Amino acid sequence: MSGPLFTVSAPPHWHSGRLSRQIFWESILALSPVLVMAVIGYGLPAVRVLALAGAAAVVVEAVCERLQGRELDVDNGHALLTGLVFACLLPAAAPWWLVLVGVGVAIGVGKHVFGGLGTSPVVPALLGYAVCQISWPGLLRYDFVQLDSLFSWPLADLKYYGRAAAEAHGYADLLLGRQLGGLGACQAGAALAGGLFLVARGIVPWRIPVFFLAGLAASAFAYQLAYPDLAADPLFHLLAGSTLFAAFFLAPEMACAPAGRAAMAGYGLLAGVLVMIIRAYGVWPEGTTFAILLANLTTPLWDRIRPRAFGKGRA
Amino acid sequence: MKARGRFPLQAELSGPIRPGPLPSVVRIPLCGLAALVAVGELVRAGQPVARGEGLTRGDAHTPVAGEVESISGDTLVIRTDPAGGEVAPAPLPPGLSGEGLAASLRAMGLDLDGLEHAALLIVNAVNPEPGVRAPQRILHDFQPALAEGVKVLKRLVGAGRVVLAVARGTELGLPGTERVEIEPVYPLGLAALVVRAVTGRESFAGVSIVDVARVLAAGEAAAGRPVTGTIVSLGADEFRLALGTTLAELFALAGVTPHGGDRVLIGGPLRGAAQHTLEAPVSKWDQALTVVPAGSHPGFGDEACINCGACTRICPVRIMVSLMNRACEFGHYDLALRYDLDVCLECGLCAFVCPARRPILQYIRLARAELRSRAEPLGSVP
Numbered sequence: 105m106s107g108p109l110f111t112v113s114a115p116p117h118w119h120s121g122r123l124s125r126q127i128f129w130e131s132i133l134a135l136s137p138v139l140v141m142a143v144i145g146y147g148l149p150a151v152r153v154l155a156l157a158g159a160a161a162v163v164v165e166a167v168c169e170r171l172q173g174r175e176l177d178v179d180n181g182h183a184l185l186t187g188l189v190f191a192c193l194l195p196a197a198a199p200w201w202l203v204l205v206g207v208g209v210a211i212g213v214g215k216h217v218f219g220g221l222g223t224s225p226v227v228p229a230l231l232g233y234a235v236c237q238i239s240w241p242g243l244l245r246y247d248f249v250q251l252d253s254l255f256s257w258p259l260a261d262l263k264y265y266g267r268a269a270a271e272a273h274g275y276a277d278l279l280l281g282r283q284l285g286g287l288g289a290c291q292a293g294a295a296l297a298g299g300l301f302l303v304a305r306g307i308v309p310w311r312i313p314v315f316f317l318a319g320l321a322a323s324a325f326a327y328q329l330a331y332p333d334l335a336a337d338p339l340f341h342l343l344a345g346s347t348l349f350a351a352f353f354l355a356p357e358m359a360c361a362p363a364g365r366a367a368m369a370g371y372g373l374l375a376g377v378l379v380m381i382i383r384a385y386g387v388w389p390e391g392t393t394f395a396i397l398l399a400n401l402t403t404p405l406w407d408r409i410r411p412r413a414f415g416k417g418r419a
Numbered sequence: 420m421k422a423r424g425r426f427p428l429q430a431e432l433s434g435p436i437r438p439g440p441l442p443s444v445v446r447i448p449l450c451g452l453a454a455l456v457a458v459g460e461l462v463r464a465g466q467p468v469a470r471g472e473g474l475t476r477g478d479a480h481t482p483v484a485g486e487v488e489s490i491s492g493d494t495l496v497i498r499t500d501p502a503g504g505e506v507a508p509a510p511l512p513p514g515l516s517g518e519g520l521a522a523s524l525r526a527m528g529l530d531l532d533g534l535e536h537a538a539l540l541i542v543n544a545v546n547p548e549p550g551v552r553a554p555q556r557i558l559h560d561f562q563p564a565l566a567e568g569v570k571v572l573k574r575l576v577g578a579g580r581v582v583l584a585v586a587r588g589t590e591l592g593l594p595g596t597e598r599v600e601i602e603p604v605y606p607l608g609l610a611a612l613v614v615r616a617v618t619g620r621e622s623f624a625g626v627s628i629v630d631v632a633r634v635l636a637a638g639e640a641a642a643g644r645p646v647t648g649t650i651v652s653l654g655a656d657e658f659r660l661a662l663g664t665t666l667a668e669l670f671a672l673a674g675v676t677p678h679g680g681d682r683v684l685i686g687g688p689l690r691g692a693a694q695h696t697l698e699a700p701v702s703k704w705d706q707a708l709t710v711v712p713a714g715s716h717p718g719f720g721d722e723a724c725i726n727c728g729a730c731t732r733i734c735p736v737r738i739m740v741s742l743m744n745r746a747c748e749f750g751h752y753d754l755a756l757r758y759d760l761d762v763c764l765e766c767g768l769c770a771f772v773c774p775a776r777r778p779i780l781q782y783i784r785l786a787r788a789e790l791r792s793r794a795e796p797l798g799s800v801p
Contacts, residue, residue: 108679111713112693114781116767117682119716124725124774177722222725222775309728363728363741407742413759414611414736415621 124221127307128181134301135188135353137294141280142287146196146253150287153198154191160207161187168216182221186210189353190229192288193346193393194236197249202240206232224359226400234393246284257284258344259389262336270336270344278343285390289346299352311368312361313351317342319376327384341380350379350392360400367406375399426549426689428603429586432556433655439648440672445483445663446700447495451476454495460487465506465645467526468495475532477525477703482647482661494700497663508643516574524575528646529636530703531575533610537627540578541617542569542593544585544631545601545608548687552652553706554608557631558591561638565631566594568638575637576627584613605689606735606766632704652707660701666708667697680713689767722775730769730779736762740769740779747782755786 142150165183169176190210194203214228215221224231237244247257258278262270273283281291289295302308324338341347346354355361355375362371375395382391452469456462462481469479479495484503488496511523521531542565544558558565573581573595583596586603599617601607607616610628615621636646650659653673660669666683670676677683677697684691685699687707701708730740736759743758752760763783770779 107697108677108681110677110693110695111680111682111718112695113682113719114778114784115684115686115691115693115765116689116771116780117684117691117693117709117711117716118688118771119718119776120772121717122772122774123717123776124722127725127727127774220723222723309732358725358727360726363726363731364739365732368728407739410739410758411737413738413762414615414764415762416759417621 124182125180128185130305130307131302131353132181132185132188134298134305134307135185135192135288137297138192138288138291138349138353139188141291141294142192142196145281145291146287149196152200153194153196153203153287154188156200156203157187157191157194157207158184159187160204161190161211164208164211165215168212169220172216172220174220177221180221183211183215186215186228188288190232192349192353193229193233193286195244195246195249196287197252198243202236202243205239206236208232209235222359224357225403226360226397227354227357230354230393230397230400234397237388237393246286250284253284255282255284257389258340259285259383262340262344263383263389267334267336270340273340273344275339275343278340283344285345286349289349289392292343292348295349295352299348302352302356308352308356309368311365312356312372315369315372316351316355316376316379317347319373320347320379321376323377323380327380335384341383345390346392347379350396354392355396355399357400360403362403362406362409364407364409364411366411367409370409371399371403371406374402426605428546428549428605428608429555429588430546430552432552432559432657436556436560436650436657436659437673439658439660439664440668441499441501442483442661442664442668443499444488444665445481445485445497445499445661446665446698447479447481447497447663448700448702449479449490449493449495452479454490456487456490456495458487458490461485461500461503462487462497463504463506465508465647467528467645468497471525471530474521475525475530475534477528477530477646479662479703480528480645480647482663510643511571511641520571520575524571524637524640527636527640527644528703529633529640534572534576534627534629536577537625538577538579539618539626540573540576540581541613541626541628542572542581542583542596542631542634543608543610543613543628544583544589544591545603545613546586547606547608547630547706548689548691549605550652550709551687551707552657553650554631555586555589556652556657557635557650558585558589558593561635562591562593564638564642565634566638567641568634568636569593569595571637571641572629572634578627582617584617606764606768609764609766611764612735630704632706646703649701649703649705651701651705653709662703663700665698665700666694669701669708670697675710677710678713682709682711682713684709684711689771690765717776719770719778719781720776722777724777725775727774729772729774733768733772735766735768736764738762744769744777744779744782747786750789752786752790756790760786760790 161183210228210232214231258273279293321338324341328335378395379391464484483499485500488498581596587600738759746755
């Protein structure tokens with residue numbers, strides 16, 4: 105039978121048109137305020153780290169896919185996004201080899217060892233960061249390596265010099281990124297702006313950042329009630345360090361966060377509470393890295409919380 | 420709204436229903452039917468040509484007079500003879516009920532699946548999908564026949580109460596029924612969700628639900644006219660088609676020219692069945708024909724799931740699609756069943772929103788077919 109050849113497939117025959125690559129490129133767009141503020145705040149050294157991490161992530165991804173004999177999909181933006189997010193966690197003065205090691209671990213181990221896009225059990229950028237943090241702790245002490253800065257590290261101030269030193273940082277300063285920290289991660293206001301864009305576009309489900317921040321604020325409040333002399337107020341914890349960046353760019357990483365509504369709330373809450381516990385009792389001033397990594401490991405458990413499907417509820 | 424997968428179901432109706440073409444041949448699918456005629460036999464319009472097997476399957480009647488040209492495999496082909504005769508309508512004797520009524524309705528071509536004995540009969544007049552306006556059109560145009568059909572089906576089912584489910588904002592009703600308004604947004608017009616809206620329960624227990632096309636057919640059957648046609652939406656219009664009309668003949672009449680790479684669907688854009696040839700016929704209860712132009716929507720790919728959770732969040736029956744579907748993909752069908760594979764309504768919204776363009780519904784159907792072939796009970800497949 106002659107005639108035109110039609111496309112045949114299972115339904116549906118319409119698609120929303122929103123594709124993975126669009127999600128990742130829009131996430132990079134959402135990250136751009138953070139990048140701009142980082143460059144304004146730290147100048148060329150920040151450009152150096154960002155460019156190196158971004159480029160290295162793309163190359164490592166391409167090499168990994170080539171080695172596995174996979175079709176190259178590095179143009180979908182996910183590797184670039186991961187590299188840039190990782191760079192945002194580093195001090196602007198990080199040595200080049202540290203950037204490369206971190207990116208190699210993030211993309212190579214965090215993403216490809218487990219099967220590539222969508223399979224990471226933990227946030228790849230955070231895995232890279234954690235490996236660097238444990239291996240070369242001194243190089244990731246923002247207050248040790250960023251000696252040319254006028255600012256100080258608010259969370260370290262809180263830990264070592266107490267509440268008064270921490271509260272010397274004005275909220276407006278914290279929001280504008282006038283604090284020492286990861287070159288992009290400390291840009292609290294820019295991270296919030298980008299994060300709201302991600303939520304508005306439906307890329308980040310609102311429950312994860314909201315419950316993350318709520319968990320952190322609630323536990324900071326509880327800690328303040330228990331130790332009024334030592335503890336900083338909850339708003340300080342929300343604005344200091346990488347909290348807002350983590351809430352929108354790290355904790356909701358799709359591959360390693362749960363998908364159910366209740367599960368997302370619980371996961372966010374757990375990560376937020378863990379941040380405060382680590383900040384209060386840990387040896388490291390910043391708590392987001394290990395809090396989110398630990399929360400990632402609980403994702404399979406959260407995914408066991410399932411709503412009762414249609415007709416399977418009360419009879 | 421469309422990008423988020425919220426499709427309105429109610430639409431403006433265009434002018435009157437258009438008549439379909441007089442088909443040169445009709446092709447009658449024989450799946451579940453046994454042919455009653457032989458090749459070369461002359462048939463009259465309205466004559467039964469195949470008998471339904473089982474307890475629910477109705478007989479097939481030819482809509483045209485002509486000669487049986489071939490019976491091959493699963494299709495019976497009749498070449499039309501416009502000068503051929505017609506079977507005179509023989510109204511059903513009034514007062515029939517129970518098995519006798521069921522047998523008479525089957526002999527008139529009605530399929531009776533879903534019409535078990537029940538206290539509540541729901542007549543679903545909500546459009547099932549965007550672009551499918553046949554139920555809305557039938558409710559609007561065929562009030563007397565529908566009223567008769569309601570009486571017949573109420574007797575068949577033994578229902579004490581008949582509810583008409585209509586789109587919110589519709590004024591129309593039917594005598595002998597209570598109206599329940601349904602929010603006209605996809606997929607709320609699908610049977611399981613209409614039952615929930617009417618009864619408040621997520622269960623078909625004690626309920627029979629039937630769409631208006633079959634109520635219309637029951638009304639016609641009572642007047643002695645067998646099921647020989649169907650009303651379908653195509654573009655902005657509705658057509659009344661003889662069963663077995665090929666898509667090619669209808670498209671020629673309607674001025675629709677599908678090109679290579681397009682999708683030609685029997686049904687709507689979200690649940691329709693893609694056809695590989697325009698020689699495919701229109702069958703009983705088909706409600707729409709849709710052409711989706713090539714390139715207007717991204718096709719399916721085989722990318723990995725990125726675990727974004729969009730499918731899970733849009734699922735109207737609360738399935739964790741992202742988990743269930745990966746179980747289907749990798750052949751863990753029992754696990755998929757534990758992740759509520761059996762509940763799926765096949766509305767297709769998960770695949771509509773999937774950014775990785777995964778053929779989610781195809782995996783679901785594959786898993787269901789595999790489980791069926793193992794003869795394991797699937798539970799309540801709608």
